[in-house]
Amino acid sequence: MSTTKIEKKITGFSIDSDTGNTNTTVTSTEQQPAQEPQTSAIEHMHEKVDRPEMLIGATYKIKTPLSDHALYITINDIVLNPDTDHEQRRPFEIFINSKNLEHYQWVVALTRVISAVFRKGGDVTFLVEELKAVFDPQGGYFKSGGRFMPSLVAEIGDAIELHMKSIGLIQTEELSDIQKQVLAEKLEKYNEQNQLESSHSGGYPPSAQLCLKCHTKAVIVMDGCKTCLSCGDSKCG
Numbered sequence: 535m536s537t538t539k540i541e542k543k544i545t546g547f548s549i550d551s552d553t554g555n556t557n558t559t560v561t562s563t564e565q566q567p568a569q570e571p572q573t574s575a576i577e578h579m580h581e582k583v584d585r586p587e588m589l590i591g592a593t594y595k596i597k598t599p600l601s602d603h604a605l606y607i608t609i610n611d612i613v614l615n616p617d618t619d620h621e622q623r624r625p626f627e628i629f630i631n632s633k634n635l636e637h638y639q640w641v642v643a644l645t646r647v648i649s650a651v652f653r654k655g656g657d658v659t660f661l662v663e664e665l666k667a668v669f670d671p672q673g674g675y676f677k678s679g680g681r682f683m684p685s686l687v688a689e690i691g692d693a694i695e696l697h698m699k700s701i702g703l704i705q706t707e708e709l710s711d712i713q714k715q716v717l718a719e720k721l722e723k724y725n726e727q728n729q730l731e732s733s734h735s736g737g738y739p740p741s742a743q744l745c746l747k748c749h750t751k752a753v754i755v756m757d758g759c760k761t762c763l764s765c766g767d768s769k770c771g
């Protein structure tokens with residue numbers, strides 16, 4: 535009796551009635567990938583993940599010149615695979631509260647959509663850039679510190695970014711101490727040259743221009759170079 539080593543996945547077979555032999559018909563032509571390592575034990579975020587009874591989260595207070603009332607953004611997180619190497623904290627739901635009912639309708643709609651995206655799983659950090667890119671046709675406003683906020687939606691995106699940074703979902707691009715020191719020295723020199731008081735709100739010269747990279751009014755022109763004193767972005771000539 536001859537033996538045939540089957541190296542491909544068996545996807546079908548038929549019995550040869552004449553001889554009574556089991557005749558294996560291999561129909562699969564594709565090489566099967568090696569069996570995946572055991573990943574089924576790791577829980578990933580998807581729609582079917584049940585909401586635990588208790589979630590941990592944070593609330594961000596937002597005060598804008600658009601309204602007398604502050605906006606409170608609450609983001610609750612779920613911890614997947616707790617106490618394992620694969621422990622991951624992910625945003626699970628978002629709520630926005632305000633006494634100001636002017637924006638009630640679309641704010642509720644937005645929070646529901648964002649929460650649904652959170653629960654879908656996958657990379658949810660794209661939400662930040664999408665929301666922060668929304669410009670209010672009536673014009674944005676400057677926050678304390680000279681940072682430009684193009685809309686209320688962008689402000690919500692900003693809070694989500696802050697939260698994602700705090701739970702480690704977005705890596706922060708912090709300036710090094712040396713970079714900070716260089717920028718502080720530049721500011722000091724600029725203030726000296728222009729006989730400006732260094733103590734005014736935000737810390738940047740009032741004449742500073744808006745930085746297109748970090749959206750902060752912190753770009754000064756010195757020695758023929760434009761330098762942002764907030765993020766360090768620099769352009770010469």
Ligand SMILES: [Zn+2]
Pocket residue numbers: 745746747748749750752762763764765766767
């Ligand atoms: Zn900048």
